[in-house]
Amino acid sequence: DVKVTQSSRYLVKRTGEKVFLECVQDMDHENMFWYRQDPGLGLRLIYFSYDVKMKEKGDIPEGYSVSREKKERFSLILESASTNQTSMYLCASSFVEGLTEAFFGQGTRLTVV
Amino acid sequence: AQSVAQPEDQVNVAEGNPLTVKCTYSVSGNPYLFWYVQYPNRGLQFLLKYITGDNLVKGSYGFEAEFNKSQTSFHLKKPSALVSDSALYFCAVSRPGNSNSGYALNFGKGTSLLVTP
Numbered sequence: 001d002v003k004v005t006q007s008s009r010y011l012v013k014r015t016g017e018k019v020f021l022e023c024v025q026d027m028d029h030e031n032m033f034w035y036r037q038d039p040g041l042g043l044r045l046i047y048f049s050y051d052v053k054m055k056e057k058g059d060i061p062e063g064y065s066v067s068r069e070k071k072e073r074f075s076l077i078l079e080s081a082s083t084n085q086t087s088m089y090l091c092a093s094s095f096v097e098g099l100t101e102a103f104f105g106q107g108t109r110l111t112v113v
Numbered sequence: 114a115q116s117v118a119q120p121e122d123q124v125n126v127a128e129g130n131p132l133t134v135k136c137t138y139s140v141s142g143n144p145y146l147f148w149y150v151q152y153p154n155r156g157l158q159f160l161l162k163y164i165t166g167d168n169l170v171k172g173s174y175g176f177e178a179e180f181n182k183s184q185t186s187f188h189l190k191k192p193s194a195l196v197s198d199s200a201l202y203f204c205a206v207s208r209p210g211n212s213n214s215g216y217a218l219n220f221g222k223g224t225s226l227l228v229t230p
Contacts, residue, residue, distance in 0.1 A: 031215050042222035050215025096215050099164050104156035
């Protein structure tokens with residue numbers, strides 16, 4: 001089975017902290033994604049990466065950055081956490097071409113206080 | 114821009130009845146469409162996809178979806194609903210990256226399905 005593993009299920013951080021969310025996949029997928037899920041807004045794409053060290057902004061990249069130093073690992077960084085970044089964060093991975101489905105991690109519920 | 118819309122926030126259906134969760138799309142070019150399900154406190158699970166070919170696509174857990182090009186729709190269906198089908202359902206469309214390398218998915222806002230005994 002494909003596994004996409006996010007390092008934490010729940011996180012509580014203080015305003016202004018630098019926050020790292022880690023995601024690892026074991027299927028040699030080229031694509032990796034970070035989405036944010038909020039009630040009534042669905043999933044919104046923050047960043048995605050189609051190769052090591054390659055990244056592309058999604059629809060809501062402000063306040064976030066990403067790092068992909070190895071193919072299996074994709075990190076989301078909140079440079080200075082704010083309360084409006086309280087949300088569920090979902091990582092996913094897929095093969096690079098657009099015909100295959102993405103596999104999702106279990107999600108990290110981040111609360112910024 | 115590639116987008117999908119789910120016009121219903123919630124769908125209620127009695128167990129044993131057929132269910133439909135609606136999705137419409139707006140794309141340039143050929144649409145690559147997906148359905149995902151999310152159970153409480155879980156990540157998303159893939160149900161089915163339409164790439165090309167037959168307009169009726171069969172997927173996991175007895176679900177199917179009908180692609181209708183003239184109505185730009187991709188509705189999710191199941192002939193007989195189960196209480197365990199109660200979950201959040203997302204329609205999605207493939208979107209290419211700006212550099213034409215890789216792709217991501219654009220999701221609808223989700224539809225909450227409640228199946229009552």
